[in-house]
Amino acid sequence: MRIGIVSPEFPPEKGGIQTYAIEYARELARRGHDVTVFTRPHVEGELAGEAFRIEPVLQLRRRLDRELARQPIDVWHAMNASYSWLARETAPVFVTVHGNDFLQPYHPVARLDLRPRLGLPFGSRFDRWLGDRLTRRVVGRSLPRAAHIFANSHYTERRLLARHPRCRGKTSTALVGIADEYFTAQRPPRSEGPTRFITICRLAEPHKNVDLVLRALARLRDRFSFDYTIVGDGWLRPSLEKLADELELRERVTFTGFLDREALRKLLPGSDLFVLTTSETPVAYEGFGLVYLEANACGCPVLAARIAGAVEAVEEGVSGVFVDKADVESIARQLERFLSGELRFEAAACVAFARQFSWAKVADHCLARYTLRS
Numbered sequence: 001m002r003i004g005i006v007s008p009e010f011p012p013e014k015g016g017i018q019t020y021a022i023e024y025a026r027e028l029a030r031r032g033h034d035v036t037v038f039t040r041p042h043v044e045g046e047l048a049g050e051a052f053r054i055e056p057v058l059q060l061r062r063r064l065d066r067e068l069a070r071q072p073i074d075v076w077h078a079m080n081a082s083y084s085w086l087a088r089e090t091a092p093v094f095v096t097v098h099g100n101d102f103l104q105p106y107h108p109v110a111r112l113d114l115r116p117r118l119g120l121p122f123g124s125r126f127d128r129w130l131g132d133r134l135t136r137r138v139v140g141r142s143l144p145r146a147a148h149i150f151a152n153s154h155y156t157e158r159r160l161l162a163r164h165p166r167c168r169g170k171t172s173t174a175l176v177g178i179a180d181e182y183f184t185a186q187r188p189p190r191s192e193g194p195t196r197f198i199t200i201c202r203l204a205e206p207h208k209n210v211d212l213v214l215r216a217l218a219r220l221r222d223r224f225s226f227d228y229t230i231v232g233d234g235w236l237r238p239s240l241e242k243l244a245d246e247l248e249l250r251e252r253v254t255f256t257g258f259l260d261r262e263a264l265r266k267l268l269p270g271s272d273l274f275v276l277t278t279s280e281t282p283v284a285y286e287g288f289g290l291v292y293l294e295a296n297a298c299g300c301p302v303l304a305a306r307i308a309g310a311v312e313a314v315e316e317g318v319s320g321v322f323v324d325k326a327d328v329e330s331i332a333r334q335l336e337r338f339l340s341g342e343l344r345f346e347a348a349a350c351v352a353f354a355r356q357f358s359w360a361k362v363a364d365h366c367l368a369r370y371t372l373r374s
């Protein structure tokens with residue numbers, strides 16, 4: 001089967017959607033399908049050695065990307081709601097949604113670019129406002145035209161249907177998978193020393209609440225020994241580094257910037273607790289939380305907030321624990337329980353929970369719908 005995956009987010013960029021897209025493409029290629037990934041040009045260059053083709057051609061504008069529909073493809077699969085407009089150009093088109101991509105579409109595919117096209121000396125703000133409004137309308141009208149829509153969690157599926165009820169009857173939850181290489185990571189024997197906390201996220205999303213974790217740890221610094229590693233980068237990093245200084249945590253906190261997967265596979269097994277306690281906003285939430293499972297696959301338990309898709313990514317008391325509210329007091333309380341030894345987790349149980357999720361299962365789910373609708 002000739003399958004065209006349209007994914008504006010794709011490695012070497014970092015992120016959950018990027019990981020989802022490449023692992024799904026790899027799984028389809030392993031099964032012998034003829035897979036082509038259409039994505040944006042990346043500054044870092046193209047990936048090499050994959051069993052599928054990568055076409056870095058997307059321009060994030062519907063009027064410029066319409067030529068895609070002329071490609072000799074049997075099944076189209078858009079990995080972002082912004083490209084659901086393909087369902088109005090060709091068929092069959094399947095869409096995977098992750099959450100923020102349909103709540104507030106951030107790829108301005110309907111922007112008109114009036115100022116540069118007409119040579120106007122003004123109008124950028126109006127063009128952005130109008131383009132974003134038109135993009136939301138395009139997504140809202142296009143999603144119901146898709147052959148089927150896959151959600152990364154049951155929660156995301158419910159949010160999608162609440163926002164776009166005309167999609168009812170053509171959605172399902174495909175969940176996510178974990179790359180096999182995470183399960184091969186060797187967890188070193190626990191040695192004496194500080195408790196090792198770790199967070200991995202993009203430092204450009206305030207609802208990830210890294211600042212609250214820092215403030216929670218500041219309450220515990222005089223009674224417990226710990227180190228905290230923050231992996232990721234973004235516009236919030238300078239303010240977070242400043243906050244760590246102000247809280248007198250700088251010697252205990254390490255900001256690494258973005259790390260590749262190989263580096264993460266070495267770092268996660270040596271960590272004692274993965275911490276990511278996100279909040280939910282009207283336009284942003286944790287659709288699932290693939291990184292929780294990646295930590296579990298390395299034998300590392302997690303601390304998450306009991307909201308949105310994260311509830312499906314953690315088995316409480318087995319693979320991790322929740323805070324009922326993402327605030328400093330709640331986070332500090334759970335961290336204190338872990339530091340004092342009140343909370344304990346078995347690495348083997350974390351790994352076993354993560355093994356329930358695989359890209360093979362995701363592909364089985366999607367391919368079954370391809371066959372029904374194509």
